[in-house]
Amino acid sequence: MSPASSTSSSPAHPSGPAVMWFRRDLRLADNPALLEACASGGDDGVLPLFVLDPALWGPAGPSRRSHLVDSLAALDASLRSRRTRLSVVEGDPVREVVAAAREVGAREVHVAADFGPYGAQRDARVEEALAEHDVVLVRTGSPYAVGPGRVTKPDGTPYQVFTPFSKAWASHGWRAPVDAPTGLHGLELASTVDLPEVELPEGLTLPPAGEKAAAERWATYVADHVGDYADERDRPDLDTTSRMSVHLKYGEIHPRTMLADLGRSAGQGRTTYRSELAWREFYADVLHHRPETARDYLKPEYARMPYDEPGDAFDAWREGRTGFPVVDAGMRQLRAVGWMHNRVRMINASFLVKDLHVEWQHGARHFLHWLVDGDLASNQHGWQWTAGSGTDASPFFRVFNPTGQGRKFDPRGEYVRRWVPELRDLPDGADPHEPTPEQREAVGYPAAIVDHKAERVEALDRWETIR
Ligand SMILES: Cc1cc2nc3c(=O)[nH]c(=O)nc-3n(C[C@H](O)[C@H](O)[C@H](O)COP(=O)(O)OP(=O)(O)OC[C@H]3O[C@@H](n4cnc5c(N)ncnc54)[C@H](O)[C@@H]3O)c2cc1C
The missing domain is CATH 1.10.579.10 (DNA Cyclobutane Dipyrimidine Photolyase, subunit A, domain 3)
Structure with a gap:
C-alpha cells in the first residue's frame, strides 16, 4: 500500500496552540487533520473553528444550508462531550481564520486539503495571509481516499476514462482509518456567532445529519443491503442504495472508513459499491485538473x-x-x-x-x-x-x-x-x-x-x- 492522501507540509510541530479549521470534514473519527492539530497544539490546546463563508452560504439552497447547520450542531455536541466546543465565525475566511489564529496565538492552522475550484483558491489566499503572521497552513488528507491529482497515467498525465482510473486508484491504495483523538484540550474564541436558523420550504424533509447519523446509516447498510447492491442499485422502486452521499459531502464519514469496512469481505455487492466510490474520486480528479468544467463543456x-x-x-x-x-x-x-x-x-x-x-x-x-x-x-x-x-x-x-x-x-x-x-x-x-x-x-x-x-x-x- 502506497502513501495515500496526506499533503501535510509541516516538518515538525512547533509548540503553542493550534487551530483545527473544519470545512468538509465535520467529524472527530478518522480525521487525520484533527489528529495533527491535536499533536501540534498538545497541552497548549486546539481551537475547533468553522467559518460561515458568505461565498458558499449564498449560493447553497435550503437543503444544503439546513444540513450544514444540523451537522455543525452535531459536531459541536460531540466537542462539548469532550468539554470544549466549536467556535463559529462568519465572514471572509482570509480575515476570519487569520484573526482566530492570532487570537489564540496559534502557530499552525490545520485543514484537510480542499481540491474544489473555489476551496483551493481560498486556501491559497488564507495560506498567504497567515504566512504574513508566521502562521503555517498545514494540509493533511482530503475528503477522498486518494487525493485528486495523485493517480496519473504512467506518463504523468491525468486519466480521461473511468475504468483505467479506477484500476490505478485501487492499486494506489489508501491508508487505514485513524481513531478519534483521545485527548483534546479545546480552546474557544471570545466572540462567536450562533448557527443560523434555516426554514425549510413546505414539503421538504431531510435525513438526520452528523457523524453519529452517518455511522449508524453506514453500519445498517453494510449489515443489511450492500450484498444486494450490484443487483438492486439501478432500481429506484426498491430504494436500497446507501444514501451515504450526503454524509460524504459534509465529511461526516470518510470514504477510507467505508472502504475499510467493505474490504473485510468479498462479494459482488461490495466490489460494485467500491467502484461507485471510485466514480466520486474520479470526478473530483477531473475537476481538479479542469476546474473550468464546473461551468464549461469538457468537450x-x-x-x-x-x-x-x-x-x-x-x-x-x-x-x-x-x-x-x-x-x-x-x-x-x-x-x-x-x-x-x-x-x-x-x-x-x-x-x-x-x-x-x-x-x-x-x-x-x-x-x-x-x-x-x-x-x-x-x-x-x-x-x-x-x-x-x-x-x-x-x-x-x-x-x-x-x-x-x-x-x-x-x-x-x-x-x-x-x-x-x-x-x-x-x-x-x-x-x-x-x-x-x-x-x-x-x-x-x-x-x-x-x-x-x-x-x-x-x-x-x-x-x-x-x-
Ligand atoms: C445528473 C447527475 C447529478 C449528480 N449529482 C450528484 C451530486 O450533486 N452529489 C453526489 O454526491 N452525487 C451526484 N450524482 C451521483 C449519484 O447520483 C449520487 O452519488 C447517488 O445517487 C447518491 O445516492 P447514494 O448515496 O444512495 O448512492 P449509492 O448508490 O449508495 O452509491 C454510494 C456512493 O458512491 C458515490 N457514487 C455513486 N454513484 C456515483 C456517480 N455516478 N458519480 C459520483 N459518485 C457516485 C456516492 O458518493 C454515493 O454515496 C449525480 C449523478 C447524476 C447522473
Whole structure:
C-alpha cells in the first residue's frame, strides 16, 4: 500500500496552540487533520473553528444550508462531550481564520486539503495571509481516499476514462482509518456567532445529519443491503442504495472508513459499491485538473450545438409535470427529500438536454439548489456524462427513453406512484409509465409535453451540426 492522501507540509510541530479549521470534514473519527492539530497544539490546546463563508452560504439552497447547520450542531455536541466546543465565525475566511489564529496565538492552522475550484483558491489566499503572521497552513488528507491529482497515467498525465482510473486508484491504495483523538484540550474564541436558523420550504424533509447519523446509516447498510447492491442499485422502486452521499459531502464519514469496512469481505455487492466510490474520486480528479468544467463543456465542441432557452417546458420539468411519470417522480422526489435516485438523475438529465434541448448547466444549477448531497464535481460531471460532453461520456446518440427506462427499472410502477400521487388513482391494468390520454385526464395527470420519438430525432439532428 502506497502513501495515500496526506499533503501535510509541516516538518515538525512547533509548540503553542493550534487551530483545527473544519470545512468538509465535520467529524472527530478518522480525521487525520484533527489528529495533527491535536499533536501540534498538545497541552497548549486546539481551537475547533468553522467559518460561515458568505461565498458558499449564498449560493447553497435550503437543503444544503439546513444540513450544514444540523451537522455543525452535531459536531459541536460531540466537542462539548469532550468539554470544549466549536467556535463559529462568519465572514471572509482570509480575515476570519487569520484573526482566530492570532487570537489564540496559534502557530499552525490545520485543514484537510480542499481540491474544489473555489476551496483551493481560498486556501491559497488564507495560506498567504497567515504566512504574513508566521502562521503555517498545514494540509493533511482530503475528503477522498486518494487525493485528486495523485493517480496519473504512467506518463504523468491525468486519466480521461473511468475504468483505467479506477484500476490505478485501487492499486494506489489508501491508508487505514485513524481513531478519534483521545485527548483534546479545546480552546474557544471570545466572540462567536450562533448557527443560523434555516426554514425549510413546505414539503421538504431531510435525513438526520452528523457523524453519529452517518455511522449508524453506514453500519445498517453494510449489515443489511450492500450484498444486494450490484443487483438492486439501478432500481429506484426498491430504494436500497446507501444514501451515504450526503454524509460524504459534509465529511461526516470518510470514504477510507467505508472502504475499510467493505474490504473485510468479498462479494459482488461490495466490489460494485467500491467502484461507485471510485466514480466520486474520479470526478473530483477531473475537476481538479479542469476546474473550468464546473461551468464549461469538457468537450468544447458541445458548446456550439444549438440549444433552446429555458422556458415553459423547463418550468414543467423543474416542477415535475412533464407528463413522463419517471421524470416527474424524480423531480418531485428531489423537492420532497432533497435527493434523487441515481438512475432517475440520469433519466432526468438526459430528458432536459435531449428531449427539451436545454443546456446541462441550467439543470445542474437546479439540482444543486435542491440536492442535499449537491457536490460540484459529481453533479457537474454527472450532468456532462449524460449530456454527452463529459469525460468518458455516454455517446450522445444514446438517448434515454423515459418511458422505457421507467418500465425497466420500476417494473411495477411503485416508484412513480410513490412520488406522483395522481398515478395512484389509475385503474387496474393501466400502464403507470404511459397512461392513456383518457386515464390522464381522469386522474388529473398532464399529457406528455413532448413527443419523445420526435425529440430524439431532433436531438440527433442538432448533434450532426457539431460532428
Ligand atoms: C445528473 C447527475 C447529478 C449528480 N449529482 C450528484 C451530486 O450533486 N452529489 C453526489 O454526491 N452525487 C451526484 N450524482 C451521483 C449519484 O447520483 C449520487 O452519488 C447517488 O445517487 C447518491 O445516492 P447514494 O448515496 O444512495 O448512492 P449509492 O448508490 O449508495 O452509491 C454510494 C456512493 O458512491 C458515490 N457514487 C455513486 N454513484 C456515483 C456517480 N455516478 N458519480 C459520483 N459518485 C457516485 C456516492 O458518493 C454515493 O454515496 C449525480 C449523478 C447524476 C447522473
